[in-house]
Amino acid sequence: xxxxxxxxxxxxxxxxxxxxxxxxxxxxxxxxxxxxxxxxxxxxxxxxxxxxxxxxxxxxxxxxxxxxxxxxxxxxxxxxxxxxxxxxxxxxxxxxxxxxxxxxxxxxxxxxxxxxxxxxxxxxxxxxxxxxxxxxxxxxxxxxxxxxxxxxxxxx
Amino acid sequence: xxxxxxxxxxxxxxxxxxxxxxxxxxxxxxxxxxxxxxxxxxxxxxxxxxxxxxxxxxxxxxxxxxxxxxxxxxxxxxxxxxxxxxxxxxxxxxxxxxxxxxxxxxxxxxxxxxxxxxxxxxxxxxxxxxxxxxxxxxxxxxxxxxxxxxxxxxxx
DNA sequence: TGCAATCGTTGGTTTCATACAATCATCTTG
DNA sequence: CAAGATGATTGTATGAAACCAACGATTGCA
Numbered sequence: 001x002x003x004x005x006x007x008x009x010x011x012x013x014x015x016x017x018x019x020x021x022x023x024x025x026x027x028x029x030x031x032x033x034x035x036x037x038x039x040x041x042x043x044x045x046x047x048x049x050x051x052x053x054x055x056x057x058x059x060x061x062x063x064x065x066x067x068x069x070x071x072x073x074x075x076x077x078x079x080x081x082x083x084x085x086x087x088x089x090x091x092x093x094x095x096x097x098x099x100x101x102x103x104x105x106x107x108x109x110x111x112x113x114x115x116x117x118x119x120x121x122x123x124x125x126x127x128x129x130x131x132x133x134x135x136x137x138x139x140x141x142x143x144x145x146x147x148x149x150x151x152x153x154x155x156x
Numbered sequence: 157x158x159x160x161x162x163x164x165x166x167x168x169x170x171x172x173x174x175x176x177x178x179x180x181x182x183x184x185x186x187x188x189x190x191x192x193x194x195x196x197x198x199x200x201x202x203x204x205x206x207x208x209x210x211x212x213x214x215x216x217x218x219x220x221x222x223x224x225x226x227x228x229x230x231x232x233x234x235x236x237x238x239x240x241x242x243x244x245x246x247x248x249x250x251x252x253x254x255x256x257x258x259x260x261x262x263x264x265x266x267x268x269x270x271x272x273x274x275x276x277x278x279x280x281x282x283x284x285x286x287x288x289x290x291x292x293x294x295x296x297x298x299x300x301x302x303x304x305x306x307x308x309x310x311x312x
Numbered sequence: 313t314g315c316a317a318t319c320g321t322t323g324g325t326t327t328c329a330t331a332c333a334a335t336c337a338t339c340t341t342g
Numbered sequence: 343c344a345a346g347a348t349g350a351t352t353g354t355a356t357g358a359a360a361c362c363a364a365c366g367a368t369t370g371c372a
Contacts, residue, residue, distance in 0.1 A: 010277045010285045011270055017292040018177045018273075023302020025174060037328065055350060068330050070351055075328080092338040092349050117174075118167045123298040129166045132291035136173040139288060142279040146179020193358065211320060224360050226321055231358080248319050248368040 014139075024120070028113035032105050040076055041105075044098055047082065048106040052097035054087070081105065170295075180276070184269035188261050196232055197261075200254055203238065204262040208253035210243070237261065 032041055039062070046061060047053065053061075059069035073096055076082040081102035087093040098106075121129055188197055195218070202217060203209065209217075215225035229252055232238040237258035243249040254262075277285055 006282060006285055006289075007274055007277050010289050011274045013289045013292040013296070014177075014273045014277065015270060017296050017299075018181060020296050020299035020302060021170075021174045021177055022181065024299065025178065026302075039329065056348090064329080065331060066350065067332080067352080071329075074351095090339075090349090092336095094350060113174075114167055114171060117170045118163055120295065120299045121163050121166045121170065124294050126162060128291060128294040129162055131287055132295060133162075133166045133169045135284060135288040135291040136169040138280050138284040139276065140169070140173050140176045143173075143176035143180065143276045146176060146182070195359070212318090220359085221361060222320065223322080223362080227359075230321095246319090246369075250320060 020120075024116045025113060028109050028116055031112075032109050035105060036076070036079065036081060039072055040079075040081070043072060043076060043096075044081060044102050044106050047096065047098040048103050052085065052095045055094050055096060058096060076102070176276075180272045181269060184265050184272055187268075188265050191261060192232070192235065192237060195228055196235075196237070199228060199232060199252075200237060200258050200262050203252065203254040204259050208241065208251045211250045211252060214252060232258070 029041070036044070042062060043058065046058065055069060055073065056066055058073075059066045062069060064072075073082065073084065076096075077084060080099060082096050082098050085095040085097050087095050121132075124132070185197070192200065198218060199214065202214065211225060211229065212222055214229075215222045218225060220228075229238065229240065232252075233240060236255060238252050238254050241251040241253050243251050277288075280288070
């Protein structure tokens with residue numbers, strides 16, 4: 001136990017920092033969630049990251065049945081956030097593609113989030129900022145990549 | 157711009173790290189969300205942090221109407237996560253209090269999250285861990301306290 | 313004391329998410 | 343080419359969440 005004793009305070013600091021980050025993330029998503037629901041936003045995040053996808057593939061990634069997803073797609077299409085497209089190679093498949101409007105919504109959230117983070121970083125001393133980068137890289141490496149499914153729970 | 161040029165890479169690292177943290181947070185909440193909905197979990201988080209509260213006060217903090225919240229409370233009570241109590245000082249008020257079961261649910265999530273974070277920290281070199289603590293404290297200070305309302309969006 | 317304000321619940325509705333089963337269209341394969 | 347498999351939508355149903363309006367109980371004040 002001698003060597004690991006500094007884990008506890010580090011965990012404290014991380015928990016606290018995670019709360020600050022969550023606040024930032026939530027704040028960045030708030031405006032978008034007035035336009036679309038969280039499940040709908042998840043779809044747009046997926047589409048903007050992976051590009052247009054088949055209905056079934058999307059349903060699977062989101063962990064819902066195809067019928068459920070078809071209804072969600074209805075709402076996204078109705079709102080002008082996405083469009084259904086034919087797949088010329090396979091006419092029974094339907095591709096869901098984000099519209100400019102849909103991509104714009106995700107971008108606005110991402111930009112907003114990044115801006116909020118930059119604001120915070122701008123309030124830090126440059127030297128601290130440098131150390132933060134190194135530390136966070138180490139943390140991220142140790143954490144490994146979160147699965148897509150996990151990230152989607154909270155909408156990226 | 158000369159001095160602020162290191163903000164961009166720092167923001168990159170922070171965005172990436174926030175994704176890792178989000179994965180951890182989502183993973184820690186996943187089991188609980190099989191028992192209660194996110195809105196219900198938010199109530200339990202609030203109750204476990206602030207203690208028993210009046211119906212109206214809870215509704216206000218959650219940003220929903222009292223009638224909406226009354227229904228949510230019904231479900232929490234039905235599930236054994238909370239109980240309605242009389243306020244002896246004011247008989248028209250109703251206090252919602254978490255049960256042991258309700259508190260236990262929140263605790264399990266918090267513990268799980270902390271454990272996941274400690275796991276990650278345990279994989280870092282001790283020296284990095286020390287630097288991380290300092291950096292995160294600086295970040296948290298610069299970020300300021302997120303509002304309760306913001307945190308509740310994603311369930312703390 | 314009596315009337316107005318406050319607190320919470322309930323009735324009535326709407327929207328969304330979700331699932332299962334049935335159906336239609338299109339591939340694929342024997 | 344004729345099944346059988348596959349992909350998506352639609353019919354049907356349930357449950358959560360949310361709102362407004364109406365109501366009953368209680369307080370508080372004039």
